Amino acid sequence: MSECIGACLACEGRCCSVYIVPLTGFDVWRIVQAQRLAPELFIQREPEDYPTPAGFLLRPGGPTFAIALRHQYDRRNERPCIFLLQLREGIQRCGIYAHRPLACQTYPMQLQLAGVVPRADMLCPTGSWMGIGERPDEWRERLVQQDSEWERYALVVQAWNTAVRTRPADAGYVLDQYLAYLVAAYDTLNALTNQPLATPLDATFAALANAWTKID
Amino acid sequence: MITHPDHELLWLSCAAKRCCSLRTVRPTGGDIWRIATRLHVPPESFLRSIPAEPDADDGVLLAPTSQPVHLALARRATKGRQAACVFLMHIREEVARCGLGELRPLPCQAFPGRDACGTLRIREDHGCTCRSWNLAELDRPAVAALLAQEAAERARDRQLVHLWNEQVKSDEGSKYSLADFCGYLLYAYTAQMAEATAGGTA
Ligand code: SF4
Ligand code: SF4
Ligand code: SF4
Ligand code: SF4
Ligand code: SF4
Ligand code: SF4
Numbered sequence: 001m002s003e004c005i006g007a008c009l010a011c012e013g014r015c016c017s018v019y020i021v022p023l024t025g026f027d028v029w030r031i032v033q034a035q036r037l038a039p040e041l042f043i044q045r046e047p048e049d050y051p052t053p054a055g056f057l058l059r060p061g062g063p064t065f066a067i068a069l070r071h072q073y074d075r076r077n078e079r080p081c082i083f084l085l086q087l088r089e090g091i092q093r094c095g096i097y098a099h100r101p102l103a104c105q106t107y108p109m110q111l112q113l114a115g116v117v118p119r120a121d122m123l124c125p126t127g128s129w130m131g132i133g134e135r136p137d138e139w140r141e142r143l144v145q146q147d148s149e150w151e152r153y154a155l156v157v158q159a160w161n162t163a164v165r166t167r168p169a170d171a172g173y174v175l176d177q178y179l180a181y182l183v184a185a186y187d188t189l190n191a192l193t194n195q196p197l198a199t200p201l202d203a204t205f206a207a208l209a210n211a212w213t214k215i216d
Numbered sequence: 217m218i219t220h221p222d223h224e225l226l227w228l229s230c231a232a233k234r235c236c237s238l239r240t241v242r243p244t245g246g247d248i249w250r251i252a253t254r255l256h257v258p259p260e261s262f263l264r265s266i267p268a269e270p271d272a273d274d275g276v277l278l279a280p281t282s283q284p285v286h287l288a289l290a291r292r293a294t295k296g297r298q299a300a301c302v303f304l305m306h307i308r309e310e311v312a313r314c315g316l317g318e319l320r321p322l323p324c325q326a327f328p329g330r331d332a333c334g335t336l337r338i339r340e341d342h343g344c345t346c347r348s349w350n351l352a353e354l355d356r357p358a359v360a361a362l363l364a365q366e367a368a369e370r371a372r373d374r375q376l377v378h379l380w381n382e383q384v385k386s387d388e389g390s391k392y393s394l395a396d397f398c399g400y401l402l403y404a405y406t407a408q409m410a411e412a413t414a415g416g417t418a
Contacts, residue, residue, distance in 0.1 A: 034317070041307050073308055074294055085315045087261040087302050088290055095305045095315025097255075 013092035014123040015107050017080045020046060021069040024054075024153040027101040028067065028179070029186035034099040039179040042082050044070045053154035057164045059172040067179075069101070102146040111143040156185045163209035184208055233312040235327060235342060237300040240266065241289040243321035244369035245376060248287070248398070249405035251319055259398035262302050264290040274374040277384045279391045284381075287394075289321070322366040329359040331367065336360050376404050 028039050045065045048055045055064025071079045080086070083095045094100050108122035116139040118124075160181055164173065185208050243251070243263075252259045265285040268275030275284020293299035297306070303315045314320050328342040328349045336356055338349045380400055384390050 035313050037307065037311075037313065041311060072306065074297065074306060082307060083305055083315070085303060085305065086292060087257060089258070089261050091257055091261040093255050093257060093315075095303070095313070096317075098317060 008124075008128065011125050011128060012090055013080075013084060013094075015104075016084045016092065016094065017078060018123060021081060021101055021103050022046075023067045023069065023101055023103070024149045025156050025182045025186050026149045026153065027103075028182055029190075030099050031096060031101075032183055035096065039183060040176045042070055043067050043175070043179060045175050054150060054157050056157045056178055057161045058174070058178065060165050060167055060169050062172075065175075067175075102142070102149055106139070106142050106146050109139045109143065111140065111147075116140055116143065152189075156182065156189075159185075159206050159209045162206065181209060231311045233300075233304060233314070236304045236312065236314065236324075237298050239341065241301065241321055241323055242286055243289060243323070244366055245373040245401050245405055246365075246369040247321035249402060249409070251316065251321075252398075252402060253406075254319055258395065259287075259402065260395040262290050263287045263394065263398065265394050274370070274377050276377050276397055277381045278393065278397065280385050280388055285394075287398075322362055322369070326359050326362040326366065329354055329363060331360075331363040336363070372408075373401075376401065 023043065028043065031037065031042065032039055044067070046068050048064045048066055051064045052066075055066060057064060070082045072082050072084070080092070081094075083100070085093050085095045087093065094104065108119045108124055109116050110119050116136045160178065164171075188208060248259050248263070251257070251262065264287075265276075265278075266288045268284040268286045272284065272286065275286060277284055290302045291299040292302045294306075300306070300312070301314075303320070305313045305315045307313060314324070316324075328339045330337050330339045336351065336354070336359060338351060342349060380397065384392065
């Protein structure tokens, strides 16, 4: 579910049950802060079909992974998002609306040369987004923020991967360790935004990644 | 940066949220209005009616001679799990979170505080099984302010319910649904909010 302009009113929240929602480190950090939830409770790992700059390793030379929101553990058949609320009368709403991931905030729009346009494969009922022309700037702002968060996330991931690659070939890590690193990295980034940079960012990430990858 | 008051942190860090399964939460008309308008959902999608206590002076009549009712947050049961508030997100067994965040009803926000004739007390029916609460853990001024707001909203609700009940009683054959009453409540609150805003700028 994305923009609160009433477009989703008549929809049963299709996008929240069908997709695997990809997360940046920032999405994770924000949900952890707001909900005081351990990240491994709401995150699952997904093997990447092909390696991307934001794909993380769990062992040197191993496959790369992405992180995504889990589905509800007790409603396996329908696979709704772990945060989707089922109200009465078939109505569904996001239970972390204010802190929902960027992917959810921007759905179903994408940024193209022509500007903000709905995705060709969107699941929304016909006519839902008739009003989109009215607020293109808000969509653009979120889509741009999403792009820059993915870039920042790729840097955080690369610092981790570099540290993992220097480890013995049989050293393996579990998802929880990677997630703990992520939260620590974004805590650091958040603190840095309030002060001038003392050490270069790369060095900061490298130190963090090394600290976490030593826990076996 | 997202910050939480200390007692909210304590509340958030309780994983099981038994209070959200065991308690009957009666939102105020203001709570209902805030949730319905912010989430764009009809009130009947998250409310149920429960019999009002015999001595309550704010029970809602749905027909001239029917038993008065109160509105409470609906519950949802799933296979193998006890019914819990519709807004409770079940993350894993014994781990749950409220899906309303700062929109949650005043009695939930003030929990486990209650007002005892102007004095702040800990509720006796808090339902927690592994921790006991003490007043020192609460942000007392904040909780007292929430309870005062709740009392003010309930006083306004009482007036609205009396008007509604008069109307219902004046027509012997009338019969209304929960959704009808909710519609009336929302209409009245929207009008009052508009008035309050106009009054504030005048
Ligand atoms: S369902 Fe959510 S995104 Fe859709 S209109 Fe309502 S508040 Fe907005
Ligand atoms: S986080 Fe919210 S908006 Fe995103 S998929 Fe889950 S329920 Fe839907
Ligand atoms: S599928 Fe489209 S209309 Fe339906 S909830 Fe998702 S974004 Fe809204
Ligand atoms: S009030 Fe009690 S049951 Fe509710 S969340 Fe807190 S400790 Fe848990
Ligand atoms: S509204 Fe939130 S805090 Fe209140 S009972 Fe429901 S889940 Fe619990
Ligand atoms: S025993 Fe009570 S306080 Fe402890 S986790 Fe369970 S509900 Fe929360």
